[in-house]
Amino acid sequence: MCAARIDCRLSPAVRTLKPSATLAINEHTARLAAQGREVFRLGFGQSPFPVPEQVIAALRHHAPEKAYLPVLGLPQLREAVAGYYRRTEGLDISPARVMIGPGSKELMFLLQMACEFEVLIPAPSWVSYAPQAGLFTRNVRWLTTDLDNGWRMTPAQLSRVCSEDPGRPRLLILNHPGNPTGATYRPEQLEALADVAAQFGLLVLSDEIYSGMDFAGAHTSLAQYYPDGTIVSNGLSKWCGAGGWRLGAFVMPEPLDGLRDAMAAIASETFSAVAAPIQYAAITAFTGSDGIERYLADCRRILCALSRHVAQQLRAVGAEVCDAAGGFYLFPRFAGTPAATTAAAKDSATFCDRILNDTGVAMLPGSDFGQPAGDLTARMALVDFDGTSALLGLTQGAADAEPDVAFLRRYCTAVMTGIDRLCTWLAGE
């Protein structure tokens, strides 16, 4: 019998959806490497550091846990997350307001599905916020930021957009320390943004997934200034080096219990609950310890030294770049480099392709982050090194000495070599 042809029509919202740019560059560079090309992987933003030993031990110990857990998460883990915010931010969070999901990205997806908001996104921003909004045909408004202003949105800008239609329900997505720029907001800047958000009744999704990687160890949550309107998003992926474990956490404000319940209902019909052993291990991560604090401080010292050094190198060849305040990234603009004129690339994607082709350095073009294509910007993730040996190298050195260039050359070799090649290319040599 001849089988009937399967008529598989994609729904309109997914027809134009492409794989996430960050995951796509990861696969592309892996393919190039498999063909024997020398590639410097500054495209994909995965932590170079190992999961802290104690957290791994907790996972081993809990491997036999096999039961489905409650949809909102394991009660002891929700308590540990609340405790984390009490300890790190002085926030009085009830565990009832904590929701655990398979990565913060999935929780953001549930949020966008559950609520009909116009979505305000500062540009440049992380690659998945706008596509998620698109999947639910939410209207997206970009709020353009600029390098001269440290890539930060201003309260006046936010107020201007909200004043256009003051009663409209809106979700503002704020991310600090930021991906792709590394920018963060100081407490007084957060306070001023919180005033505007409160004035217009905005719901704010404060994506603080890089909070533990704030180089000064001084991250401040927006929830300190706008507790009733802020959802704080975090997880194990960045500061705990466990992206592949897929565990994220939302802390939701009390007036939004209805939203939390709606999200839990969607979760119950989709992923059910995060893997039990991972949730048990996450208790150890969020509870913290002296060892985990030491680990975080060491990761930050390495990332900060590397980021400062790379920014200096880039400036020396005419690129403009803001120093990062935390996280894994730099977001340089290359328009002022000799290569920008000779390469005659009109958009950031072509420019990044040429760089990959000529130097082996993989980066993501600024256009993937909502930055105008003609602005020759790119995101570099300074993570192509073995964080385990770098941490070991640090503990063998002087206790509080900052990692110097010799250290970076020895332990962050691929990043340093990639930057040397890139700078030579940018200088037109």
Ligand code: PLP
């Ligand atoms: N938010 C930002 C800014 C990110 O960079 C990432 C991951 O790259 C995520 C959220 C998603 O993290 P998770 O692994 O918790 O889904």
